[in-house]
Amino acid sequence: MSIVLENITKQWPGTLALDGVSIEIVEGRVHGIVGENGAGKTTLVSILSGAVQPTAGTLSMAGQPVAFENPAAAVANGVSLVSQEGSLVPHLTGAENICLGFEPVKSRFFINRREVQRQAEELAKQWFPETAIALNRKVDELPYADQKVIEILRALHSRPKVLILDEPTATLPAKEKQSLWTLIRQLSDAGMAVVLISHFLQEVVDLCDEITVLQDGRKVSHLSNAGHEVTERQLIDLMLNRGQTGNQHRLFDSALTERSLADDAEIVVDIKGWQGARFLMDGLEVRSGEIVGLIGLTGSGHFEFAQSLFEPRLATAGEYRFKSKDVGRASVRDMKRRGAALIPDHRMINAMIGDWTVRENMSMAGIQETSLKPFGVVQNGRERAETHRLIKRLNIKTSSAETKIVELSGGNKQKVSVAKWQFASEGKYKLFVFLEPTEGVDVGAKREIHDLIVSLAERGAAVIVASSDLLEIAHVADRVVAFRNGRDADQIARRDFSEAVFINAIAGVTQ
Amino acid sequence: MTMTTTLAQEKASRPMRIGTLVQKYSTLAVLVVLFLAFSIGTDRFFTGTNLVNILQQISMLTIVAVGLTFGFAAKEMDLSVGYVVGLAGLLAPLLMVAGVPIPLSIVGALGAGLAVGLINSALVVGVGVPSLIATLAAGSILWGINFMISGGRAIYGGIPPEYLAVGQGKVAGILPYPALIMLVVVAASWFLMERTTFGRYLYAVGGNARAAELSGIKVRSYRVYGLALSSLFAAISGIILSARLGSGQPNGGETYLLDGLAAVFIGMTMLRPGTATVMGTFFGALLIGIMNNGLNLVGMDTYVQSIVKGIIIVIAVSVVSRTTKLKLL
Structure with a gap:
């Protein structure tokens, strides 16, 4: 199922975080969103996941307009977020974190611990068959990489149709990055729409089928990357270039007169x-x-x-x-x-x-x-x-x-x-x-x-x-x-x- | 975009300004209404003797509350003040009974109060324990110490009459010394907080510690000053208390914590809403004093007074929380 954002604008007091941004997120594809700090990525993710309401603009899924009043509403509509950092409850086990808020119960009141463990293990086996994680241990005893996997499994627990990954590899060592990249490909192969926010442009270029570039709250470009034709250099150009025209090699507007500096300046x-x-x-x-x-x-x-x-x-x-x-x-x-x-x-x-x-x-x-x-x-x-x-x-x-x-x-x-x-x-x-x-x-x-x-x-x-x-x-x-x-x-x-x-x-x- | 932003901001801020005005003066209005109501309700309220009496009654509370205000200004809460009142109120009589001269006994009691403040700030600033927790624990320890050094009994007999005069004497036969000390403390504290760089820096640390640090203000030192002054003022109050009672009480001063906090909270609704100020705190203590005194005179039971006081605190804090970000931890 695809999700379409049309003319999304978010006005914070004193700043325009997003200015008429339109994006289409399609099933079975990885959609990269890049931009410098302050470009509007975080606000966009917050709107997609229901944490923030847009000032103007519409969201629609499968052609039907939707409004996510809160994160629970987004999850209920099949949109899950793996946030940048620390969304786990440190004193609960991996399995308990994965099922948090959706715990299987017995006798209508008691948490069915065995079932919690089973569901978590099943999810882990399905998506991370090669990674062995102690799901019965408290998450604050686990390494970062395992915590990240648990965060992702938690997002997958609700069987989402759209998965948003906000800087998923920022804290990961190289080997775990690899397995995460594999997972992202598997997810999109399985028909899920994946949104990837990342500062690591190489991974964006390698993984994404299409890329949206934001700058100062505006969408400056949307690139198709089906054949991996986009280069890292091209993205940097788009993220940073504030020139009005496409001429990359012109001098800046300002007259480049050099200020003379006294030789004996301290x-x-x-x-x-x-x-x-x-x-x-x-x-x-x-x-x-x-x-x-x-x-x-x-x-x-x-x-x-x-x-x-x-x-x-x-x-x-x-x-x-x-x-x-x-x-x-x-x-x-x-x-x-x-x-x-x-x-x-x-x-x-x-x-x-x-x-x-x-x-x-x-x-x-x-x-x-x-x-x-x-x-x-x-x-x-x-x-x-x-x-x-x-x-x-x-x-x-x-x-x-x-x-x-x-x-x-x-x-x-x-x-x-x-x-x-x-x-x-x-x-x-x-x-x-x-x-x-x-x-x-x-x-x-x-x-x-x-x-x-x-x-x-x-x-x-x-x-x-x-x-x-x-x-x-x-x-x-x-x-x-x-x-x-x-x-x-x-x-x-x-x-x-x-x-x-x-x-x-x-x-x-x-x- | 600029134009619309500015307009939107103006629109948003205008009703808030009216709200702020109402808030600034509503507490004062309550004070005036209470004053008038008691004046009309009982002929024993609006008399010279009773008004002086109110000043006398609120003196110790006001001094404790002004001390708390220094801590609040630096965003530190001191829950040990009640027991510091007790400690100083025991130490001074104990020292005098043991034959130590009056001035030295007073200095000893004040020194003990200051020492508590410094220990509190070592925990808060040095170790990083939140002040709410550090001072709660300190209070518990002090409560035990107070009972230990007094053997659980009141200390009296052998306290020189010159000392008792601090609590019981009057200037020119009219103004009680405690009231005079309170007025001096309030005036000096007001000057310190509103007219010196010390006060400005203390408020800066409470307002935004990071911005204060990057402006070159000694943030850690000012947090220490806030907590140290809070304890020192409680000790001053303890000395007046023991002089007034003519004895040292192991559980004297315990009520000053809650009433002191109430005075600060009520004060935070006035003048600069959301900020603890010396004058605001003084008015807060005055409000509590007038209320206690008046309710007493009309024959209201103490437990009813307690209920009324609680309700007023809730209203005061609700008013502040609605319009400002009241963060205490």
Whole structure:
């Protein structure tokens, strides 16, 4: 049975997660859905599995319109989800987890334990004949790979017609990946419709009969892959390319004038062999007045690396000198004192206090500067004056300084997040690290944020920008470091910037 | 898209603002209504003596509740305060009976309270035990200690009269010392929380610990401060209690936990809804005090008072939970 999504739109407060996406999921085929973080994959899966209701658009199965009010309704209609992580009850056995919610009973009340075990074993034998899993053991005693198998068996217990696998191989070792791939093929051969969400593009290309590419909540492409003609490189192009035309090799719009950098500009960041759990940077020097862009696919380590420049404790080895002084494993507080600032991604989680006003959020990092020492008596007048100065200077659109931060648009929230490091601290910070600086920011405000980033560099700060928006990087950066598989892989000078060069560097194709 | 987003947000926020207004002042309205009702209902309520009496009655509760407010601001709940009141209220008389000078006895009792706060925060911040559980366990331990050090009996006889004056004396023959201490504590705490960077940082830690950390605020330290102040204030209250009673009671102060929490919750409906504030807590304690006093004067039984109080807490917390995300753990 096929399931058709038509013009599905999901509006969250402040963000449009899905914008008129239409997808057809057909029985007996594997349908891959790819896109960068924030492209809308998770929202799409949530709608398909009944966890989230679309703002607009329709779902239909076998030509009949359906609405999944909750996950149980989706399961009842034959749609099962194997979610990304941890949907098992750790203290129940594998068999109990598989039958959870559908336990066979005896005497209308008591769980028939023997029958639970039998059903679970039968399912396991049917779909994973070569894997021996102790279904009678508590799942938290089992290895990840076995837990994944149990999660899949649980989804299969309700005999679904559509199976959604959200990043199923993310936590699996190589051998288990193989057996999962075999299973996916078996399922589709048996006539099931399979939806595969994955960051591993090679597996998408190998397994899927058709592939939908999402970008910023929109469907940018639907490819048929019946003869495995789609390449990984082609997918990366589609996921990242924000150009208006198909010309892959044109230069970016922005005039690529190179900013001149004084020869004697101070080296602010000096990195050697700097590594953490998920990144390794061989060497990087960033000078005062310079903007370095970091690019890579999701999970390639550039965000973790950028974050570690402000939180050196995230690193486990290597050398990091900040303004010629060894940083060691300094705390955030210490890095701030030395002159480093972070404008993090997911700003409402990492940068803002939702209950607070624009003024309170803006002064959070610098209020001691406008307060009376030694007891830190807040001087309301000075705090207000400084807030008003920054609201005006950064052109922040808010009805007043006392407006709650949640009432501002994404772009204006982001400006407050930047203003935080200028509050009575003009010129104090010598390094600004930006993570996804225009996440959830509309087009007009994007430009202003970019100008803001450039102006910070022009006033002598070293700036590092990690972003999945390549146009943004091309716009602001003086040079780019591309990450692949957790390592810095390529350096690109501004005169060589083009979408093709960026995408090649990210995908690991040399020209 | 931008336009529609902004419009949608405005539409959504407008009725909430009215709701917030109603919420902000509804508690105050209840306070005024209670005040008027008792004034009309009994001629013994609205008299100078009785109003001073109310201040005296709520003084210990208010100090405990203001202490809890520091913990709440940093999103830590302290369930051990009632037993810290008991501990300090026993220690000071015990030390004095043993011949220790008054100032040293008071410092000893306050020090013991502070020590409890530091042990609590070592468990919460150092080990990672949720404050609700750590302080619940601490309370149980303290209850046992209180009975152990007192032998289960009240401590009296040999407490110097100068000490008793702390609880029983009056400034210029009008304002009782406990009421004065309460007013000073409330004013100082208000200043600390609303007018210093200390208060701002404490609220930041409670508002969003990750954002506070990434802004360079010492998150762990402020969580310690919150729990330490909570215990210290309970100890202050315990000293007043023993001076007022003229004895140390092994189970004194136990009621202050629930009433203190009630005062904080009621306070959270006012001023900045969803946030514990010093003035809000003070009004909360005042509301409870007026209610207890008035119901007493009209001859209502204590168990009825308890029921009424419970209902008011439920209403207060319901009001807060409906419009804000009230998360305590």
